[in-house]
Amino acid sequence: MRVTRGVRITAGAALLALAVAACGGGGGSDNSGSGSGSAAQPVRIEIAEPQNDLIPGNTGETSGAEVLNALFIGLVDYDDQKKPVNRIAESIESTDQTTWTIKLKDGYTWHDGTPVTAQNFVDSWNFTAYGPNQQQSNYFFSVFKGYDAMNPQDPDGEEGPKKAAEPTATTLSGLKAVDDKTISVELTHPYSGFPTMLGYTAFYPLPKAAFESEGKMKADYGSNPIGDGPFKMSKPYKRGTDQTVEMVRFDGFKEGKAKVDALQYKIYTDLNTAYNDLRAGNLDIMDQLPPEQIGGAKAEFGDRYIEQPSSGIGWLGFNIKTGDTYAKSRELRTAISMSIDRATITDKVFSGTRVPADDNISPVVAGYRKGACGEACTFDPAKAKSLWESNGGKDVKSIDLSYNADGAHKEWMEAVANNIRTNLQVEVNVKPYEKFADILNDLGDGKVKGAFRMAWIMDYPSPENYLRPIFGTGGSSNYVQYSNKEFDELLNKGDSAASLDEGVQFYQQADDLALKEMAYVPIYFYTTNGAFSSNVKNVKIDPFERIDVFNVERA
Amino acid sequence: MGRYVIRRLLQAIPVLVGTTFLLFATVYALPGDPIAALGGDRRLDPQLVSRMREQFHLNDPLLVQYWYYIRDILSGDFGTTFRGVPVSSLFEGKFQVTFQLAITALVFEAIIGVGLGLWAALRRGRWQDQAVLAVTLLLVSIPTLVSGFVLQLVLGVKLKQNTGVDFFPVAGIQDGMRSYIVPGLVLAGLSIAYLTRLTRTSLMETLRADYIRTAVAKGMSRRRVLGRHALRNSLIPLITYLGADLGTLMGGAIITETIFNLPGIGQQLFQSVYLRENAVVVGIVTVLVLVYVLANLIVDLLYAVLDPRIRYE
Numbered sequence: 001m002r003v004t005r006g007v008r009i010t011a012g013a014a015l016l017a018l019a020v021a022a023c024g025g026g027g028g029s030d031n032s033g034s035g036s037g038s039a040a041q042p043v044r045i046e047i048a049e050p051q052n053d054l055i056p057g058n059t060g061e062t063s064g065a066e067v068l069n070a071l072f073i074g075l076v077d078y079d080d081q082k083k084p085v086n087r088i089a090e091s092i093e094s095t096d097q098t099t100w101t102i103k104l105k106d107g108y109t110w111h112d113g114t115p116v117t118a119q120n121f122v123d124s125w126n127f128t129a130y131g132p133n134q135q136q137s138n139y140f141f142s143v144f145k146g147y148d149a150m151n152p153q154d155p156d157g158e159e160g161p162k163k164a165a166e167p168t169a170t171t172l173s174g175l176k177a178v179d180d181k182t183i184s185v186e187l188t189h190p191y192s193g194f195p196t197m198l199g200y201t202a203f204y205p206l207p208k209a210a211f212e213s214e215g216k217m218k219a220d221y222g223s224n225p226i227g228d229g230p231f232k233m234s235k236p237y238k239r240g241t242d243q244t245v246e247m248v249r250f251d252g253f254k255e256g257k258a259k260v261d262a263l264q265y266k267i268y269t270d271l272n273t274a275y276n277d278l279r280a281g282n283l284d285i286m287d288q289l290p291p292e293q294i295g296g297a298k299a300e301f302g303d304r305y306i307e308q309p310s311s312g313i314g315w316l317g318f319n320i321k322t323g324d325t326y327a328k329s330r331e332l333r334t335a336i337s338m339s340i341d342r343a344t345i346t347d348k349v350f351s352g353t354r355v356p357a358d359d360n361i362s363p364v365v366a367g368y369r370k371g372a373c374g375e376a377c378t379f380d381p382a383k384a385k386s387l388w389e390s391n392g393g394k395d396v397k398s399i400d401l402s403y404n405a406d407g408a409h410k411e412w413m414e415a416v417a418n419n420i421r422t423n424l425q426v427e428v429n430v431k432p433y434e435k436f437a438d439i440l441n442d443l444g445d446g447k448v449k450g451a452f453r454m455a456w457i458m459d460y461p462s463p464e465n466y467l468r469p470i471f472g473t474g475g476s477s478n479y480v481q482y483s484n485k486e487f488d489e490l491l492n493k494g495d496s497a498a499s500l501d502e503g504v505q506f507y508q509q510a511d512d513l514a515l516k517e518m519a520y521v522p523i524y525f526y527t528t529n530g531a532f533s534s535n536v537k538n539v540k541i542d543p544f545e546r547i548d549v550f551n552v553e554r555a
Numbered sequence: 556m557g558r559y560v561i562r563r564l565l566q567a568i569p570v571l572v573g574t575t576f577l578l579f580a581t582v583y584a585l586p587g588d589p590i591a592a593l594g595g596d597r598r599l600d601p602q603l604v605s606r607m608r609e610q611f612h613l614n615d616p617l618l619v620q621y622w623y624y625i626r627d628i629l630s631g632d633f634g635t636t637f638r639g640v641p642v643s644s645l646f647e648g649k650f651q652v653t654f655q656l657a658i659t660a661l662v663f664e665a666i667i668g669v670g671l672g673l674w675a676a677l678r679r680g681r682w683q684d685q686a687v688l689a690v691t692l693l694l695v696s697i698p699t700l701v702s703g704f705v706l707q708l709v710l711g712v713k714l715k716q717n718t719g720v721d722f723f724p725v726a727g728i729q730d731g732m733r734s735y736i737v738p739g740l741v742l743a744g745l746s747i748a749y750l751t752r753l754t755r756t757s758l759m760e761t762l763r764a765d766y767i768r769t770a771v772a773k774g775m776s777r778r779r780v781l782g783r784h785a786l787r788n789s790l791i792p793l794i795t796y797l798g799a800d801l802g803t804l805m806g807g808a809i810i811t812e813t814i815f816n817l818p819g820i821g822q823q824l825f826q827s828v829y830l831r832e833n834a835v836v837v838g839i840v841t842v843l844v845l846v847y848v849l850a851n852l853i854v855d856l857l858y859a860v861l862d863p864r865i866r867y868e
Binding site (some may be wrong): 238239543 | 591592600606728729
């Protein structure tokens, strides 16, 4: 057939359809504008896209936690010494460190007006602790009595064909709401640091309104959560589509009104982009800066630039049981540690976003001791060389340094390799793994024979959290296969001490053992680098890298 | 004509099956356990990992996994990401953003590229022509990454800081159409250069044709010779290029989308490949293939409009 006008119309209509579709996108979502500091404008805070819906028990990463921190408050918060102070809790008491009684204050309410009760905490914790709910923070509840019945082990491991047995319980047997204002908790073992756990995101309560029926959460709760904090959602957040999370002040908050009336969390995929927005005045607060911009940010933002220690620590670990010769020898490991110039690496490679580590416990936690690692973590090439040579280091052909290439570790691992090469006169092979998951597999199977990098970010501010999972026998991140009865016993002593303060000395003794062993060699502590615009003031960041939004003010 | 369109659309089916399977297999072959990777620097509870592996059929062989996927799609279920977001909900917002970006870029391409090419062709050999050639060479050699960051800094940050002109947003889509101007320009950069050169060459060739000389000899106005005879006849390669480019612009805007924080599918695709989220990767690519097929179909139909000698039976 010959092409007639009809075809033109068809083709034209198709093009028109495309053009119309194209125009549909932008117009609607414009009300934030980009003026400066007017009363209607919310305080704008940078985040990455939260990985999961806004549910406390399923939020293990910083962006989601940042958002939830404005919507929720927990039993405790942390003071400047990083010690827990009561918030909703009136008191948290125990005589044997195993059975705890938590009393709640009156007057806290949910955004829907109902009071915050003991049952709200119990419902929330049971929901997170129940294995089939697949909540990321599930493991926090393993210290509670009754956790195992809710999370039966897979009989043949995760790869095996057999499925895990069905849980025999849907609630924690060690958790009860005695009355509206009292929670009783029974742990599997004495743990004096229990109160420090309670300020973490995973321990926020959930309102009745979150549940469809007992133990079953409403499907849309996570997009429009009703919380008990100083701010409430002003519209539902559609994850994957929305680029902002919008909140307004909750005027019924017991502790008073927050200083600003609205918050807007803006989602960025690239820190440099966010930083440009901050400079242009389209963004107010960043609690993380692109490393290459730190130098410029200090000069440009002056006293609106924030730098403080954060909870992360980076180690170089060794396979001390089944590894190569140098990995098995404590002296050779110490020599390697002393040959590393931590100050130069943190300064030059990390542009000051890290500081040299001198303890296994982070400076943000009560219990950190400056210089605890002593000589072993101090750069001393001459001593390192003699220690290396006097302990048979000359027979070592080469050293392997393994790391995951997906986490920006290449530069500093190369720098460490250069240090060792130059100062110990030994061949060093740097072995990248494509992904973190790959190196974890090999570490779990004991296939990494040499040294590898590992890091830890705390779950809650207790020295125990820097020791048991990493150095404890069978600890979840104990890839160095360190196992020491004395160490484990010291941790238990710390756990059952009458108070956290009394427990610290035992933890520190255990820490000394670990430091002496040099199985994980501390390399650096992370720092928090942030900045804020001239539209706001009084910006503070807590050890969990959460912004204290309650006290942020307009400048 | 109708039959031609139907035949073309039917041809798309094997293409779709082939591409989806190839992609599915490629993503499947990537190393590492995608579920374990969800935990980041912290190891996930093995119970959680094993439950999720079951849920996403990750313990099954490739063909079985693919079958589950196709079966779900045929029943209208595009599945969810490992993070629990329905893939279909990713489509609505993100495709719109990318589409808008691609169309903006395409408009820049068509106007600037064809315009410059036309201008250069008519001043063949003179300094204007040389200048256009030099500029396009420059455009081709600047990577998107550089032009993106530079334009963002100059138009987004410095312009506002120094002159107070707040027209170009630094990033995001909250300013509606304005948000797409700079990213569209950045994304179009390379194609503008190609299209300019293509227009120039194509038009110069047409201008040399006999029928143009005839038209001029008959005393036809310059405008009519150019518009009606020369330009229309040299449009075919340009339309072909633009049609194919739409697909490229949609799938390849990762860098631009990241720099300007546009929540489009380029970013999503990159993340999903990285996280080995087969459902998302294949879902997005399926739509991209459809866009490609449709764009090319429209181009083919436009041929007939531009050149009446071409017919479709």
